[in-house]
Structures are given as structure tokens and as C-alpha cells.
Amino acid sequence: MSAAPLDSKQEILERIRKAVDSVGNRAAEYAAIPREYRREGAMAAEAKMELFAARLYDYGTSVYRCTTAQIADAVAQALSARRRTGIVVAHGVPASWLPENFEFVEDDGLSYTALDASNGVLTGCELAVAFTGTIILRHGPGQPRRAVTLVPDYHLCVVRAQQVAETLPEAIRRVEEFRSTPLTTISGPSATSDIEMTRVKGVHGPRTLDVVLVS
Amino acid sequence: MNVTLFITCYNDTLFPATGKAVVAVLERLGHTVDFPQAQTCCGQMHYNTGYQNDARHMMMHFLKVFRDAEIVCVPSASCVAMMREHFPKMAAAMPDAAVGRDVTAMLPRVYEFCELLVDKLRSVDTGATFPHTVTLHSTCHSLRGTKIGERPLQLLRAVRGLSYVELPQADQCCGFGGTFSIKNADVSAALLSDKVRAILDTQAEVCTAVDNSCLMHIGGALSRQRAGVRCLHLAEILASTSGEPA
Amino acid sequence: MSVRVGKAAEAPTFAQAARGMLGNAQLRHNVRHATDVIRARRAHAVGETADWQQLRDSARAIKDHVLRHLDTYLEQFETACKAAGGKVHWARDADEANTAIVDIIRSHGGTEVIKVKTMTSDETGLNPALEAAGITPIETDLADLIIQLGADKPSHIVVPALHRNKAEIRRLFMEKMQLPELGERAEDLAGAARRYLRERFLRVPVGLSGANFAIAESGSLCVVESEGNGRMCLSLPKVLVSLVGIEKIIPTFGDLEVFLQLLGRSATGERMNPYNSIWSGVTAGDGPQEFHVVLLDNGRTGVLTEPETRPTLACIRCGACLNICPVYRQTGGHAYGSIYAGPIGAILTPQLQSMKHSQSLPFASTLCGACYEVCPVKIDIPEILLHLRNKVVKSGGAPLAERLAMRFAARAFKNGGRLESAQKLVRIAQKPYVHSGSIERLPGMLANWTQFRDLAAVPAESFRQWWAARQNKEKK
Numbered sequence: 001m002s003a004a005p006l007d008s009k010q011e012i013l014e015r016i017r018k019a020v021d022s023v024g025n026r027a028a029e030y031a032a033i034p035r036e037y038r039r040e041g042a043m044a045a046e047a048k049m050e051l052f053a054a055r056l057y058d059y060g061t062s063v064y065r066c067t068t069a070q071i072a073d074a075v076a077q078a079l080s081a082r083r084r085t086g087i088v089v090a091h092g093v094p095a096s097w098l099p100e101n102f103e104f105v106e107d108d109g110l111s112y113t114a115l116d117a118s119n120g121v122l123t124g125c126e127l128a129v130a131f132t133g134t135i136i137l138r139h140g141p142g143q144p145r146r147a148v149t150l151v152p153d154y155h156l157c158v159v160r161a162q163q164v165a166e167t168l169p170e171a172i173r174r175v176e177e178f179r180s181t182p183l184t185t186i187s188g189p190s191a192t193s194d195i196e197m198t199r200v201k202g203v204h205g206p207r208t209l210d211v212v213l214v215s
Numbered sequence: 216m217n218v219t220l221f222i223t224c225y226n227d228t229l230f231p232a233t234g235k236a237v238v239a240v241l242e243r244l245g246h247t248v249d250f251p252q253a254q255t256c257c258g259q260m261h262y263n264t265g266y267q268n269d270a271r272h273m274m275m276h277f278l279k280v281f282r283d284a285e286i287v288c289v290p291s292a293s294c295v296a297m298m299r300e301h302f303p304k305m306a307a308a309m310p311d312a313a314v315g316r317d318v319t320a321m322l323p324r325v326y327e328f329c330e331l332l333v334d335k336l337r338s339v340d341t342g343a344t345f346p347h348t349v350t351l352h353s354t355c356h357s358l359r360g361t362k363i364g365e366r367p368l369q370l371l372r373a374v375r376g377l378s379y380v381e382l383p384q385a386d387q388c389c390g391f392g393g394t395f396s397i398k399n400a401d402v403s404a405a406l407l408s409d410k411v412r413a414i415l416d417t418q419a420e421v422c423t424a425v426d427n428s429c430l431m432h433i434g435g436a437l438s439r440q441r442a443g444v445r446c447l448h449l450a451e452i453l454a455s456t457s458g459e460p461a
Numbered sequence: 462m463s464v465r466v467g468k469a470a471e472a473p474t475f476a477q478a479a480r481g482m483l484g485n486a487q488l489r490h491n492v493r494h495a496t497d498v499i500r501a502r503r504a505h506a507v508g509e510t511a512d513w514q515q516l517r518d519s520a521r522a523i524k525d526h527v528l529r530h531l532d533t534y535l536e537q538f539e540t541a542c543k544a545a546g547g548k549v550h551w552a553r554d555a556d557e558a559n560t561a562i563v564d565i566i567r568s569h570g571g572t573e574v575i576k577v578k579t580m581t582s583d584e585t586g587l588n589p590a591l592e593a594a595g596i597t598p599i600e601t602d603l604a605d606l607i608i609q610l611g612a613d614k615p616s617h618i619v620v621p622a623l624h625r626n627k628a629e630i631r632r633l634f635m636e637k638m639q640l641p642e643l644g645e646r647a648e649d650l651a652g653a654a655r656r657y658l659r660e661r662f663l664r665v666p667v668g669l670s671g672a673n674f675a676i677a678e679s680g681s682l683c684v685v686e687s688e689g690n691g692r693m694c695l696s697l698p699k700v701l702v703s704l705v706g707i708e709k710i711i712p713t714f715g716d717l718e719v720f721l722q723l724l725g726r727s728a729t730g731e732r733m734n735p736y737n738s739i740w741s742g743v744t745a746g747d748g749p750q751e752f753h754v755v756l757l758d759n760g761r762t763g764v765l766t767e768p769e770t771r772p773t774l775a776c777i778r779c780g781a782c783l784n785i786c787p788v789y790r791q792t793g794g795h796a797y798g799s800i801y802a803g804p805i806g807a808i809l810t811p812q813l814q815s816m817k818h819s820q821s822l823p824f825a826s827t828l829c830g831a832c833y834e835v836c837p838v839k840i841d842i843p844e845i846l847l848h849l850r851n852k853v854v855k856s857g858g859a860p861l862a863e864r865l866a867m868r869f870a871a872r873a874f875k876n877g878g879r880l881e882s883a884q885k886l887v888r889i890a891q892k893p894y895v896h897s898g899s900i901e902r903l904p905g906m907l908a909n910w911t912q913f914r915d916l917a918a919v920p921a922e923s924f925r926q927w928w929a930a931r932q933n934k935e936k937k
């Protein structure tokens with residue numbers, strides 16, 4: 001490495017130090033930041049699930065509600081409704097979620113082209129937020145890779161009741177321990193309003209998102 | 216009550232009728248009005264155009280002239296906003312801490328005309344008669360600077376014979392902006408034409424507001440277009456009676 | 462030093478540029494429509510958020526705190542990012558940033574790069590620098606693609622192509638993407654972009670992004686987007702470079718709980734924008750295996766210097782102030798001569814250039830205060846505009862006629878007697894111009910007024926004269 005970048009760093013830091021007198025205890029100051037916004041939800045479990053489902057409907061997502069024992073059936077139902085005979089299965093999906101009579105392809109490092117040509121992908125998730133209708137995916141070892149949740153045109157995601165937080169602050173606190181692994185939040189399918197403010201659903205990500213919601 | 220009038224420089228010079236109307240309303244309601252001849256300007260034009268040093272002198276002069284006033288009545292929301300928003304900051308930047316104390320002591324006694332009537336004097340009904348169709352432009356400084364909100368409407372509703380029509384997008388800036396109207400004349404005119412269109416659409420005979428500055432701008436366009444719509448400061452409507460109509 | 466904001470230093474004054482824009486009916490229609498739509502959506506999304514004001518308060522407090530300790534947080538970010546396998550570069554100005562980026566791409570023999578919307582790269586003029594180095598930048602945000610294919614300029618922070626209509630975009634796509642046929646609906650156009658870009662997403666090995674937030678404690682970046690092009694550029698290439706302004710730092714991952722709630726609602730009126738990507742360094746077996754962050758100053762440390770202007774750096778680029786601004790709504794973004802338009806542009810662009818250029822921008826506002834009211838980080842933009850106006854005046858940047866008029870007025874306002882004399886003087890001076898109580902034409906600077914509006918003549922008797930006469934009468 002040449003010496004120049006180091007100089008830039010020192011100079012920028014110097015300029016900052018000259019501009020502000022950062023005296024005062026930083027940690028104490030940070031701790032004193034007011035946080036009067038809502039940090040805890042107050043909803044009963046079922047109301048929370050209904051809110052989450054309603055938000056997903058808002059986004060044009062089909063929601064299949066079921067019990068743990070019915071996950072495979074719900075997956076089959078979703079796939080049939082979308083006329084899919086098979087789908088890619090991401091890391092972390094238990095075999096018990098997979099119904100009979102469909103063709104499932106394990107993601108063992110499929111190429112982008114293969115993902116592009118696939119019929120969609122089935123994943124779980126890390127968490128969800130009811131108030132905003134958000135699904136949070138965690139990537140990294142044992143988890144779906146980012147590409148597999150992105151390149152296919154159809155995403156079927158299984159969300160379990162205990163994963164649904166009411167507010168974003170609750171969810172953020174729950175995923176905090178994974179802050180160093182890649183995270184993706186999804187709130188509805190991709191969308192653009194770039195052309196005359198007409199909302200078009202589905203640009204580059206999966207154009208269709210369905211959710212199996214397990215209570 | 217004894218009310219000291221700060222007429223503001225442009226009302227004094229350009230819109231004396233507004234000042235007379237304020238006096239008429241207050242006296243009709245049984246109050247006495249006082250007008251210190253030494254008064255000039257709150258400093259708004261200079262401050263907003265970047266001449267803050269000059270504005271500081273005007274603030275000092277204002278503080279001196281109105282030091283002993285019990286209640287200061289200002290028929291201009293933007294001047295009141297100037298005092299409330301910028302006097303404390305200007306004072307804080309001055310070496311003499313006494314100025315800051317003077318400002319703090321002064322501000323609670325300063326009332327925009329509608330505030331004075333509604334909050335302090337509790338006279339929503341001023342006994343006015345004005346048998347015309349009126350629309351109200353909510354000036355930016357009445358909405359955001361002073362937050363006088365619904366008060367002008369409350370006062371208008373109590374006027375006999377007045378029929379009120381709501382101005383669509385009443386909270387949109389008319390494009391005056393002080394020296395903005397000169398420095399960015401084209402944009403100012405574009406905003407103005409939207410405002411004028413909205414006013415004409417209401418079919419009102421009169422457009423009122425609590426700032427003559429905006430009304431001077433709007434009225435100038437209505438006059439240029441020979442639109443036949445009058446602009447009147449709210450005080451002039453409230454002063455109007457069947458004996459002495461505005 | 463080559464601090465610059467795109468080509469803002471060469472731009473005409475706001476008033477000059479605005480005049481041209483005002484004559485463009487299509488542009489004005491589009492801007493009006495777009496801002497109306499976003500404003501309504503925002504109002505709805507904000508309305509259903511009961512703790513909106515509390516979120517704003519926290520956001521501002523966090524930003525103020527970061528800016529006071531920016532040196533420490535930047536170093537913390539660097540350490541954490543490096544520990545996660547990222548490389549960190551520091552750039553004092555636009556050229557340094559561009560050179561660093563070109564070098565990284567060249568070291569991989571890259572000839573193409575896929576880009577996610579980054580205003581910072583427009584600020585540094587990265588695309589021309591890449592092209593000069595033989596590297597083709599491919600914009601992937603739909604609006605940016607429209608701008609790039611049309612060799613056009615962005616006109617809004619969040620929806621940069623709002624000045625273009627469907628028919629224009631269709632024509633452009635057919636020509637540049639070589640499509641003999643293309644439908645007319647927005648869906649068809651978005652579909653064309655999907656096909657055009659997909660092949661590039663899957664093939665091009667270098668990605669370039671900005672960041673909405675840089676998290677000091679974990680060295681992570683967060684990119685907020687809607688279309689999925691961001692996720693593509695951030696996770697498919699082998700090499701990723703992110704150009705990040707030093708003010709984008711937030712202390713902790715937990716602070717996202719504030720900003721993510723504010724940004725989507727303010728920017729597009731969504732409860733949450735469709736996609737957020739958060740990552741730190743590199744992750745084995747997933748995403749780019751080489752990751753660079755370029756931390757950019759380019760005038761920001763200058764903005765930091767004054768407590769009055771410092772809040773400018775709290776901006777999260779949501780665009781809400783543009784959408785609400787009555788001036789922006791008339792002119793659109795191009796009049797501001799900078800990638801940063803509207804109220805935030807009016808304060809940011811001149812400051813980044815140390816107030817040496819773009820001096821007309823602080824005056825491009827009626828001071829109506831709407832921007833402050835909507836800003837999710839509570840930047841008192843009117844206050845900063847006033848501060849900058851004062852700077853322009855102090856540095857002698859105001860026109861002579863204005864200075865003289867202000868001096869005349871200041872003298873008149875010294876006491877009541879002087880004001881009365883000045884009133885008399887004006888009454889005499891106006892005589893040649895008054896016709897039946899009204900003035901329709903004035904000379905000089907004031908012609909700007911009478912060009913569009915009449916001016917009621919100064920009446921024969923001022924209020925103070927009337928009052929004095931009344932007092933006299935009473936005494937008698």
C-alpha cells in the first residue's frame with residue numbers, strides 16, 4: 001500500500017477534530033439519547049398474526065395460514081396455486097416442510113443461471129415484523145444464501161408465529177446478535193414508482209412472494 | 216385593557232387602513248390603544264435577506280420602544296414569527312446578557328392580532344358586519360411561524376353577514392417570501408398564479424389573511440388581472456360595521 | 462483539492478435556471494403530479510405512526526451525537542469493517558475517491574461495473590471518471606437507467622426521472638435497448654428494464670453502491686431500496702465497492718430501529734421500503750468475496766465546522782423536503798444545478814463547495830417552513846438558509862442595488878422620525894409611476910415586482926401621521 005491513503009485518513013480525522021470539540025463521555029452521551037418511541041408491542045398473539053397477514057395482503061402477497069403439522073400441505077397448496085411443479089430449496093429448510101409429488105432441488109451452490117432458470121425458491125426466515133409486514137432473512141452458514149432468495153422469480157417463505165414481532169424495535173433487538181452476518185429485510189415484492197409514479201410490482205427481485213404463516 | 220400597537224413598518228407605510236381597523240376593533244371592544252411614535256421595524260426583511268447585523272439594531276430599537284408595554288399587538292404574523300424565532304437567537308449571540316433577558320421578558324407580551332382577540336381578550340365576536348363572500352389564505356407564518364391556526368377562521372365565523380368559502384390548498388405558500396419575490400421573481404410569480412387560480416375558483420369577493428405582505432403580493436396580481444377580487448387584512452373585515460363598511 | 466458537487470460550480474444561478482424550467486409545461490406537470498402522489502402517501506404513512514415525533518427526536522439526537530464524535534465513530538467503523546474482511550479507503554475529495562474506485566476495478570481487469578443508485582457518486586462525478594478509464598458504468602436503478610440512457614440529469618433525490626413521462630421512456634428504451642416492439646404500460650417498461658439488466662446482473666463481476674447507513678460498532682453498511690437492483694449489485698458480483706459519505710455513520714445496529722422507520726415513510730410513503738440489505742465485510746460462500754469501502758469527505762468536514770450548519774449533515778436523503786417545497790414543486794430539480802435539489806440541496810450544495818459557488822441557492826426559498834416540518838431528522842432548513850444568506854451578504858455576494866436599498870431602509874428604521882422622512886421621500890419618488898392609486902411599472906430591481914403584479918401606491922397619509930393627527934384633535 002502506498003502512503004497516500006493513510007495521509008487522507010489522518011487529514012480527514014484531523015479536520016473533524018478541529019471542527020468539533022468532542023469532549024464529554026461518548027458512551028454516557030449515547031446512553032442519554034432520548035428514546036421515547038414505541039419499543040414494545042402491546043398486541044395479543046392472534047391480533048399480531050392478523051395484522052401481519054393483513055399487511056402482507058396489502059403487498060399483494062398470498063398468505064397460507066396453518067399449523068406446524070400442516071406446513072407441507074400449505075406449501076403444496078401455494079405451489080399448486082402458482083402452477084409450480086418444483087422449486088429450489090434453500091439451506092435451513094427442514095424436510096418436513098416438503099410435500100410429496102413435487103420436485104425439490106437442494107441449493108448446493110447452484111449457478112446464477114440455474115437459479116435464474118428455476119421455478120422459485122422455498123425458504124424459512126429469521127424474523128418478521130407485523131406492523132410493517134416485513135420478513136427478515138439471515139444469511140451465512142446454514143442459512144439461505146442471498147442469491148437464492150433473489151434470482152428466482154418466485155419466493156415462498158415459511159414464517160412461524162414465534163418469529164413474528166409486533167414492532168421493528170423488537171425485531172431489531174432480536175436479530176442484534178446476528179448483526180455481523182448479512183441480513184435482508186423484505187416488505188412486499190420489489191416495486192418501483194419511477195415511471196410517472198405508477199406503482200409497478202416486481203422489478204428485479206422475485207416478482208411474487210407468498211407466505212406460509214404457521215401458528 | 217391597555218394595548219400598545221406595533222403597527223410594523225410596511226403596514227405603517229403602505230397599509231394604514233389596517234392599523235386604523237385594529238384601533239377601531241380594539242376601541243369598540245372597550246380597550247385603549249397606545250402607539251409609540253418612535254417605533255420602526257422588527258428587522259424581518261433585513262434578517263431574512265442576510266443583513267443580520269442591521270436586523271440586530273432594529274431588534275434593540277424595538278426592545279427599547281416597547282419595554283414598558285403591557286400588551287403589544289402586532290397585526291402581522293410574519294413579524295411576530297420573526298420576533299419569536301429570531302430575537303432569542305440574535306440576543307444569545309450578543310455579549311450583553313441583559314438583551315437576552317429583555318427578549319425573554321418581552322416575548323410573552325407580544326400578541327399577533329388574532330391571538331390577542333381570541334386568547335387574551337376572549338373576544339371572538341367583535342361585533343362586525345361584512346355581508347360578502349370571503350376566502351382565507353392561511354399564510355405560512357400564521358401556520359408554522361406563529362401557529363395561530365384556526366383563530367382567523369373563528370373570528371371570521373362570528374362576523375354577521377359574512378359567507379365563508381374555503382380556499383383549496385390554503386396552506387400552500389403564495390410565493391411572496393419577502394425579497395424572494397424580487398430575487399426569484401419568476402418562481403414567485405409561478406406560485407402566485409397557482410394561488411390566484413385557487414382564489415378565483417372559490418368565487419369569493421374578498422380574500423383575507425393575517426399578513427398584508429402576502430396580500431400585497433396576491434392583491435397585486437388580482438389587480439393586474441383586473442380580477443375584481445379585493446384583498447383585505449382580517450382586521451379590516453373585523454372593523455367593518457353596517458354603519459362603516461370596509 | 463478538488464472538492465466538487467458534480468458540475469454545480471459551473472451551473473447558472475437559480476433564478477436563471479428556474480426561468481427555463483418554468484416554461485416547460487410537461488416538466489411542471491410531471492413534477493406536480495409526482496410530488497402530489499408522494500406527499501399523499503407520506504402523509505398517510507406518517508399519520509398511522511403514533512410515535513412519529515418521538516422517532517424524529519431520537520433520530521436527530523443520534524445524528525447530533527455522531528457528528529460530535531465523528532472521528533471516533535469513523536475509526537470504530539474502520540476497525541470493525543476490516544475485522545469482517547472489508548478494506549477501507551479514505552478520500553479527502555472527489556478525485557481521490559474516483560481514483561481509488563478506478564484502481565480497484567482495474568486491479569480486477571474489470572471493464573464494466575453494475576451500480577446501485579448512489580448520489581454520492583454523482584457528486585464526485587464518478588461515471589465520467591470510470592468512462593475515461595475505459596470502464597462502463599451500468600446504472601441499475603430504473604430511474605437512473607432512464608437518466609443514463611437518455612444522457613439526462615437527475616431531478617429528484619428519490620425519484621430522479623420524475624421529469625420524464627411514459628412515452629418518452631418508451632421511445633428511449635426502444636432505441637437504446639434495440640427493441641423493435643414495446644408495450645406502453647409502466648409494467649411493460651419495467652419489464653424491459655428487468656430483461657435488459659438481468660443478463661448484466663448475472664454476468665458483471667464488479668458492483669458499486671453507496672450506503673444509507675454505516676454502522677460503527679459492526680462495520681456494516683445498510684442499503685435501502687425498492688426494486689431489488691440493490692440486492693443484485695450487493696450480492697451477485699465477486700467484488701463490491703461502496704462509496705460512503707462520512708456523515709452516514711450511526712453508532713449501533715440497534716439505531717436502525719429508528720432510521721428504518723423514518724426513511725421509508727418519508728421517502729416513498731411506504732411503511733417500510735421493500736428491501737433493506739445489511740452486511741459487514743465478506744461472508745464465506747455468500748456474496749462478494751472482496752469488499753471495499755471508500756469513505757468520502759469532499760467538503761463535509763467544512764460543513765461540520767459551524768454549529769449552525771452542522772445539522773445539514775444529519776440528512777438521510779429522504780426527499781420529503783423536496784416534495785413539500787413550493788419552490789421545488791414549480792421548478793423541479795434541474796434548476797438547482799446539482800444532484801442535491803430542493804431545500805436540502807439549497808443548503809448542502811453551496812456548503813460542500815465552501816460557499817464559493819452556488820451562492821444563489823440559499824435565496825431559492827420563500828422560507829415558508831414546510832421543509833422543517835416534514836424533515837424526519839428535524840433539520841431546521843430555513844434557519845440554515847438564513848445563516849448562509851448572511852454569509853453571502855457578509856462576503857459581498859449581494860447585488861449593489863440590494864445593498865443600497867437595505868442600507869437606505871436600515872437608516873430609515875433607526876427611529877420614528879427617520880422612518881417618517883423616508884416615507885415622505887418614497888411618496889415623492891413614486892409620483893411619476895402612480896396612476897389612479899396603483900403602480901404598474903417600476904425601474905431597476907423593482908421591475909421584477911411590477912413585471913407580474915401591480916403595486917398599490919404608498920398612500921398620502923401613513924398610519925403614524927393619521928395617529929398623530931388624531932391625537933392632536935383629541936387634545937384640542
Ligand code: SF4
Binds near residue numbers: 782837
Ligand atoms: S433534509 Fe430532511 S427532509 Fe430533506 S432530504 Fe434530508 S432528511 Fe429528508
